[in-house]
Amino acid sequence: MRRGAVGLAGAATALVLLAGYAGLDVADAVPGPLTTTPPPTAEPLPTAPAAAAPDEAPAPVLAPPGTAAPVPGTTALQERLAPLLADPALGPAPSAVVSDALTGEVLLSLAADAPRTPASVTKLLTAAAALHVLGPGSRAATTVVRGTSPDEVVLVAGGDVLLSAGTGDPGAVAGRAGLADLAAATADALREAGTGTVAVRLDDALFSGPAVSPAWGAGDVAAGYVAPVAPLAVDEGRLVPGQDAPRAADPALEAARTFARLLAEQGVAVAPADVDGGVARAAADSGAPVLARVESATTAEQVELVLTESDNTLAEVLGRRVALATGRPGTFEDAGAAVAAAVADLGVDVTGVQLQGVSGLGRGTRLPARVLTDLLVLATSDERPELSALLSGLPVAGVTGTLAERYRGESAAAAGVVRAKTGTLTGVSSLAGYVRDADGRVLAFAVLSDAVPAGASWGARRAEDALAAALAACGCS
Known part of the structure; x- marks a missing residue:
C-alpha cells in the first residue's frame, strides 16, 4: 500500500481528508473475534445489512477549524445525545465526552474521568507518544556491520518490522526498506573488501522482555491478530504474503534467515549452516564498520498506518521504541509507562491511565474518555504540529480503514464528516475522533463502553455510529 508523507504545516491542514487506506483491521472490522480470553476465533457476530457504496467519494472531511x-x-447537544447514550447495547455504564476542537470547551461529559477498558483507541496515545518522542520524520534503520572476525557479518535490528523480503518501495510504508537491497549492498561491500565467504549473525537485542504479552489472548498470535514483538521482521512476521496468519514464532530470526539466503543469491559464499536457517545470535560491536543500511518509512507514516488499519504489531513496536528513546528498557511494561509519560509531557492529564501494552490488546488497560478528547483537542493546535499524523491517520467514516464498511444505512449521512479511531474487544466497543457538525464546527468526541452485553457488539457499534451521526447533523447552536 502506498502513502504519501505527512505534511507538518499544522493540524488545520491535517484535518482535511488525505489519500487513505482501504484495508480493514481484523481486530476492529468485526466485533467479537479479537478477545483476550481464548479461543480467539469466536463465531463472527452479525454484520450490518449490505448497502450500496456511494457513486462518488464524500467531500473532504473536517475542514480546518475556525472561529x-x-x-x-450544551443543553441542546446533551438533549440530543442522551437517548443515544442510553442505548442498551452500550451496556449499563458507557462514558462519553464531546469537546469543541478549537477551544477545548467540554460540551458533554458522562463519566468522563472513569477509567474504562478502551481496546484499540489506546493507539491514539501510542501515536501521539511516538510523534512527540521519536519525531514525525524519524526512521528505523536496519544495518549490516562487520563481525568480530573478517569472515562474519552481523545483521543489526533497529526497529523496522515492515521490511520487504525483496527490493524496497520508496513510495510505500509497508515495504519501504527491502532485505534484497540490504543484501545487495552488503555483497558489494564484501567484494570491495575482498571477502568472499561470511557467516551471518543476528543482533536483535534492541528489545527486552517477553515477545508475547501474557495480557493477550492465548490464540491471538496464531490467529494473526498480532505478531511476537521483535525489533526486526519481514512484513510483521507474516509467513504467507497477504495473509495475517500464520506468523513467524521468531520474526527477527526468520528475517535473518531470509537475509542470509538473499546474500547467497548475490554470489557471497555463506556458511552452510546459515543458509539452512541456522543463523546464530551475536552482539555487534558498537564501533563496527557499517557495510550496508536501509531505512523504514517515517514515524509519521507508520503512525498513519497504525491508526488507519489498527495495526497491533506496529503499535507495540512503536511503543518500545518510545521506551528506549526515553531511557527505559524495551519491554511491554516500559512501553506503557513511556507512552503515558509522553502524553503527560504533551500537557494531557493522564490520571486514571493504566496501559498494559500499547496496542489496546491488553484487557488490563484503562483510560478515561476525557484523556482521549483532551489529546484530540491538543492535536488540532498549531502549537503541536508534530501531532499532524495523528489526525491524518484516523479512518474516515464510510471511506477508509476500520470505518470503511461503517456509516451505511441509518448513519450514512455522516459518511465523510466523521474521522475516528475504533476499538473492539469482546464486551468492549469504543470510538474516538472528530466530526464536523451541521454548523461547520469541528468537535472532538469519545465514547467508551466496556460492559457491552453478550451478543450486542454490533449494536454497540451501531449506537456509537448513531451518536457521531447525531453530532454531524446537530445544528445545536
Missing part, C-alpha cells in the same frame, strides 16, 4: 462557525449549545 466563524458557532459552538453548539
Whole structure:
C-alpha cells in the first residue's frame, strides 16, 4: 500500500481528508473475534445489512477549524445525545465526552474521568507518544556491520518490522526498506573488501522482555491478530504474503534467515549452516564498520498506518521504541509507562491511565474518555504540529480503514464528516475522533463502553455510529 508523507504545516491542514487506506483491521472490522480470553476465533457476530457504496467519494472531511462557525449549545447537544447514550447495547455504564476542537470547551461529559477498558483507541496515545518522542520524520534503520572476525557479518535490528523480503518501495510504508537491497549492498561491500565467504549473525537485542504479552489472548498470535514483538521482521512476521496468519514464532530470526539466503543469491559464499536457517545470535560491536543500511518509512507514516488499519504489531513496536528513546528498557511494561509519560509531557492529564501494552490488546488497560478528547483537542493546535499524523491517520467514516464498511444505512449521512479511531474487544466497543457538525464546527468526541452485553457488539457499534451521526447533523447552536 502506498502513502504519501505527512505534511507538518499544522493540524488545520491535517484535518482535511488525505489519500487513505482501504484495508480493514481484523481486530476492529468485526466485533467479537479479537478477545483476550481464548479461543480467539469466536463465531463472527452479525454484520450490518449490505448497502450500496456511494457513486462518488464524500467531500473532504473536517475542514480546518475556525472561529466563524458557532459552538453548539450544551443543553441542546446533551438533549440530543442522551437517548443515544442510553442505548442498551452500550451496556449499563458507557462514558462519553464531546469537546469543541478549537477551544477545548467540554460540551458533554458522562463519566468522563472513569477509567474504562478502551481496546484499540489506546493507539491514539501510542501515536501521539511516538510523534512527540521519536519525531514525525524519524526512521528505523536496519544495518549490516562487520563481525568480530573478517569472515562474519552481523545483521543489526533497529526497529523496522515492515521490511520487504525483496527490493524496497520508496513510495510505500509497508515495504519501504527491502532485505534484497540490504543484501545487495552488503555483497558489494564484501567484494570491495575482498571477502568472499561470511557467516551471518543476528543482533536483535534492541528489545527486552517477553515477545508475547501474557495480557493477550492465548490464540491471538496464531490467529494473526498480532505478531511476537521483535525489533526486526519481514512484513510483521507474516509467513504467507497477504495473509495475517500464520506468523513467524521468531520474526527477527526468520528475517535473518531470509537475509542470509538473499546474500547467497548475490554470489557471497555463506556458511552452510546459515543458509539452512541456522543463523546464530551475536552482539555487534558498537564501533563496527557499517557495510550496508536501509531505512523504514517515517514515524509519521507508520503512525498513519497504525491508526488507519489498527495495526497491533506496529503499535507495540512503536511503543518500545518510545521506551528506549526515553531511557527505559524495551519491554511491554516500559512501553506503557513511556507512552503515558509522553502524553503527560504533551500537557494531557493522564490520571486514571493504566496501559498494559500499547496496542489496546491488553484487557488490563484503562483510560478515561476525557484523556482521549483532551489529546484530540491538543492535536488540532498549531502549537503541536508534530501531532499532524495523528489526525491524518484516523479512518474516515464510510471511506477508509476500520470505518470503511461503517456509516451505511441509518448513519450514512455522516459518511465523510466523521474521522475516528475504533476499538473492539469482546464486551468492549469504543470510538474516538472528530466530526464536523451541521454548523461547520469541528468537535472532538469519545465514547467508551466496556460492559457491552453478550451478543450486542454490533449494536454497540451501531449506537456509537448513531451518536457521531447525531453530532454531524446537530445544528445545536
